Amino acid sequence: MHHAEFVQVCESYINEVVNTIKIPAFLLFGLLVWQPLHSQVLVNDNFNDGNRTNGGVGQLDWYAVKAATTITMQSDNTTGPDEGVNDGTLQITPTGMFIGMLVGNFGSTTLSVGQSFVLSLDFRYITAPSTGSVFRFGLYNSNGSVTSADNNTSSGNDFGYRVQVASNAPPSFVDESGAAPDVTSGSDSTAITGGTLSNMPALGTSSHRAVLTLTRADVNTMTFGLSLNGSNLVSSGAYTDTSGAFFTFDEIAFGAGNSTNTYRIDNVNLEVIPEPSTYALLGLGLGALWILRRKKTTLQ
Ligand SMILES: [Ca+2]
Ligand SMILES: [Ca+2]
Ligand SMILES: [Ca+2]
Ligand SMILES: [Ca+2]
Numbered sequence: 001m002h003h004a005e006f007v008q009v010c011e012s013y014i015n016e017v018v019n020t021i022k023i024p025a026f027l028l029f030g031l032l033v034w035q036p037l038h039s040q041v042l043v044n045d046n047f048n049d050g051n052r053t054n055g056g057v058g059q060l061d062w063y064a065v066k067a068a069t070t071i072t073m074q075s076d077n078t079t080g081p082d083e084g085v086n087d088g089t090l091q092i093t094p095t096g097m098f099i100g101m102l103v104g105n106f107g108s109t110t111l112s113v114g115q116s117f118v119l120s121l122d123f124r125y126i127t128a129p130s131t132g133s134v135f136r137f138g139l140y141n142s143n144g145s146v147t148s149a150d151n152n153t154s155s156g157n158d159f160g161y162r163v164q165v166a167s168n169a170p171p172s173f174v175d176e177s178g179a180a181p182d183v184t185s186g187s188d189s190t191a192i193t194g195g196t197l198s199n200m201p202a203l204g205t206s207s208h209r210a211v212l213t214l215t216r217a218d219v220n221t222m223t224f225g226l227s228l229n230g231s232n233l234v235s236s237g238a239y240t241d242t243s244g245a246f247f248t249f250d251e252i253a254f255g256a257g258n259s260t261n262t263y264r265i266d267n268v269n270l271e272v273i274p275e276p277s278t279y280a281l282l283g284l285g286l287g288a289l290w291i292l293r294r295k296k297t298t299l300q
Helices: 003-021 025-037 153-157 275-299
Strands: 040-045 062-064 069-075 088-094 102-110 115-125 134-141 159-165 172-176 189-192 208-216 222-228 234-236 239-241 248-257 263-274
Touching: 040 102, 062 069, 088 248, 102 263, 115 134, 134 172, 134 208, 159 208, 159 222, 159 248, 189 239, 222 234, 248 263
Parallel strands: none
Antiparallel strands: 040 263, 062 102, 069 088, 088 263, 102 248, 115 208, 115 263, 134 159, 134 248, 159 172, 172 189, 208 222, 222 239
């Protein structure tokens, strides 16, 4: 269950309990507060400080993989929600196909069984992408060589997972082994199969919010979820990687496969969500509701 869904469920039964049994709302509100405290925010970069390599709490140092890619800071209140007059946004301009790659590293983090990485971001193209253009992003492991400068080959061996999206086509999840450069591309890419993904809308030049969820379902299995603009794109079945799945990551990467279109990104957020405690808490809450209902029945 996603965090947003969990909150929605909590809200609905809090309303029900508060309205029918008159229990103090703060007691149940505690349930809502407790869970977010146990999710861990690894990255929260809105670029509003106007600098892509100054680090800081939650921010990453972002580097272009290729010299032929220009990265600039823009003031842009139409990529994602308007955050005010200095709504910094990162702009990536590739000058050739499979050039527009960007990486940012965070502290190495391993998923325990049941935990999920939730990577969310806003993106848009400056000119509508041509047919076949794909926008790529994902979570990677720097494989012993962290990228700390532009135009650096250290990301060539990175392995991990990416999703790629294109106008009027289903997106895809991809496993990248790190055997062939570059990050977000190369012959080391293998599509992950399993379920059914809905077609994307035309990406055009409007802003889109993407949320990629990677969940460690068990010791050997990673499962995948993707939503765009609030709609779940995995329309049926499940996408899973059970063969040599990756669980340790320290890098967010972007790429523009088969495209020279300039794109912008903003509000890059990465959290670790503790799935088991979410379910435990939900069970606790539902249990409390059951007890309160019994109590009410007894009183009547
Ligand atoms: Ca911003
Ligand atoms: Ca910054
Ligand atoms: Ca590397
Ligand atoms: Ca690669």
